[in-house]
Amino acid sequence: MAHFTKATSVKDWLNQRLAIEKVEKVMASEYWIPKNINFLWAMGMILAITFALLLVSGIFLLMYYQPHVDFAFDSVNYTIMREVDFGWLWRHVHGVAASVVFLVIYIHMFTGIYYGSYKKGREMIWISGMLLFVTFSAEAFSGYMLPWGQMSYWAGMVITNIFSLGDLHLDGLVEWIRGDYVPAQAFLTRFFMLHVLLLPLAIMGLIGLHFAALRIPHVNNQDGEEIDFEAESKKYLDGDKAGSKVMRFGNDFLSKDMMVVGVFLIFFFYLVFYNYSFALDPVNFDPADMLKTPAHIYPEWYFLWSYEILRPFSVNIGLIAFGFAQVIFVLLPWLDRSPNVAPANRRGAFSIWFWLLLIDMIVLTAMGKLPPEGIFSTIGLVAALGFIILWVALPFITMNEKKV
């Protein structure tokens, strides 16, 4: 057994048993952050905070929500919204956070792409991040089902039908996923389970992996500069704080992070109190009706771009294009053939590629929301083809990139 001495303080008592000083070093005071990074690097912290908000508001919603096809709609729209004191607050926080979290994820992702933070040595950070994105998508979709409104029901119908995989006609698989011929009680209860237990657990595990993946290659920086973290952190600990290229995560960098988080939270609660309706689809305020489809079905804004890639083609090709869009981002570290770790603006053709991709996805998003008619279908088709062409072209564009 280890040797224990009489504790001199509560901290010392804990330290002997939990090594809290060591933990503090690893997590904060000797976790090194490069100095030259901008506010875009604070998105990770914003995501962590938003996830916490989702978790807390979700717990309060969970106490009154009823996962039953006859009561789910009223438990949300009547009990929680009108009867429970401050129930509306938890629902608005939950709904707005679910939407805003995707905005921040996209910013986080495109920051990574812009600065080359997925490159050699940092592939696991990228992959674990993309896995998080996928799990968050499943989490958002399963949560969208729970109020059992019209859009919930029909989104559930349409998305689960995708699993029949077009001409493969795997109707048995679709019925297995639903536990019924159509979305019904079994479907609601299992999506409830996924939303409140299994997927959040997976998300927490993946967040752990995402952070762990950061420990060894360390966080990238604005210039893509390769920093010798050992040497620089030694300089810092020896007192040359100004000369060192790195600083402590806690409490030096954290203060900047929290500043950005503060600005974000003001924006966030502005939305919660004054503009919450953008996150709540009006169609979902009609209870689910299995014999009537809403005139126009569309997903939440954050899925529109991939939905639009599915839409303009015939079923099978659409499904292949859709599958392509789901997995292609994961392969980015290998599709980018250039060894340069540098911001896109110093990388020539890649910078054009980056902005084209971003614009293309915004166009896809806009077209996904509009009804699939006339000129909008055509623009959607062009943008969907553009998306595929951009990704196919990426290896060729980056192969000949000159060293910067």
Next chain:
Amino acid sequence: MHNSSRRGFMGKAFGAVAGVGAVGSLVAMKKSWDPLPSVKAAGFTTLDMTIYPEGELITEKWRGKPIFVLKKTAEMIASQTESQKARSVTVGGSEFMIAIGLCTHLGCIPSYNPAEKSFLCACHGGMFNWAGEVTKVPPPRAFDIPPFKIEGNNMILGEVGPEYKAMKDSGITL
């Protein structure tokens, strides 16, 4: 050496036991997600086919899905093409268009326009004619026909009768 081979054996033996357990539990997990017997048992609906007015689309419900029933008018019967005739179901001397009312694209419910005698699926703009055939993509095929069995003037949905079997074998429906 002796020791390590004993450990090796224990490792393999444990692996085998755990493997059997893992496969067993996967089977149980798969089966737990299957539709319940009560859900399956409720999967039959009997329709009295004498009550339908001619030329008017009526929506019935079977397994939570809408079922389109359209008793064809004399005019429709006269103008039928061969392929439309093959999709027709005759009960008690009248001809019916009967179909699962879900778009074969992604499963929205197309709405019937009596003036144009056609269906429009609002989701992605697919169109069907009154006989259930696709007139505008993306839907990949005509409306599916639910399994049915004819007994006198009744039609039982969910059971497979000879007429349905013939349609399935000839590829008219899935």
